[in-house]
Amino acid sequence: MSSFQLQPGFDFQQAGKEVLQIECQGLAQLDRYIDADFTRACETITACCGKVVVMGIGKSGHIGCKIAATFASTGTSSFFVHPAEASHGDLGMVTAQDIVLAISNSGESNEILALIPVLKRQQIPLICMTNNAESTMGKAADIHLCIKVPQEACPMGLAPTTSTTATLVMGDALAVALLKVRGFTPQDFALSHPGGALGRRLLLRVNDIMHSGDKIPHVSTEASLRDALLEITRKNLGMTVICNDTMNIAGIFTDGDLRRIFDIGINLNDAKIIDIMTPGGVRVHPSMLAVDALNLMQQRHITALLVADGDQLLGVVHMHDMLRVGVV
Secondary structure (H helix, E strand, C coil), X not given: CCCCCCCCCCCXXXXXXXXXXXXXXXXXXXXXXXXXXXXXXXXXXXXXXXXXXXXXXCHHHHHHHHHHHHHHHCCCCEEXXXXXXXXXXXXXXXXXXXXXXXXXXXXXXXXXXXXXXXXXXXXCCEEEEECCCXXXXXXXXXXXXXXXXXXXXXXXXXXXXXXXXXXXXXHHHHHHHHHHHHCCCHHHHHHCCCCCHHHHHXXXXXXXXXXXXXXXXXXXXXXXXXXXXXXXXXXXXXXXXXXCCCCEEEEEEEHHHHHHHHHHCCCCCCCEHHHHCEECCCEECCCCEHHXXXXXXXXXXXXXXXXXXXXXXXXXXXXXXXXHHCCC
16 A cells, blocks of 8 residues: 555545535536426336336446336336446347436447447437446437536546436436326335335234234133233233133223233132223224335324224234334
């Protein structure tokens, strides 16, 4: 590693602010390129029966990967293909139903230029993002999106900085415009993000996480208080449901109910559960979203809900289940 002497008094904060100012100025001028070609690009992608195949080399490739990922997560089927790999077989991933979105600031990337004759032969629509409509890629494109910026943030004008930011923003503009025209919803977003917090909140339903079958804490209407306490201990949910022989709900008894009956002089040895239970119980349908069930628990200041179809007990869902699956 070469030796380096830190310049005394160098203002890192000022250097950082200058980058932000330059890039903000570049983005402020980008809206002039949201024009008829932008509309044509959106219309072409909307009508596409296949996928948007994004290509780019170097820094443009890194930005292209992000654009493809944003498309894919917002309702526009898309993937990234490295143009060098495309020249060695990966072009077979592209079909006649697809659209290619090729990115190059100069519009002269040799790796992409080598692919254009094949794309033209297959009549695959080509959208190019460059800083120059008169570049080779710009002229070859069916639709050209300009991403020209007045200045790179790099003081030497060499490292792609403002230009890559502009490219990323243009990609976001396309993705969001397409999202809006398709009426893309949070539920649609969750389907492509099942592992994320939003996916869990919008996809998980009560019947996905409830305790059912033998795991339901329940006793008969003829049970004693002792029977109920043993069932609460066995199932470890802090409550039990009281049901008849056909699993129709009569009521519920919780740890909290046990503490309350100490104050009313109940004979714990002789008490029947039906005499001291809370009739009914708060119920939800198994198709309810888990997040809505959680909200109901919070509103009612309770930790468990009965899952039922009418009076028929189907399961029990507890606050701990919400924590376990990450809904909370």
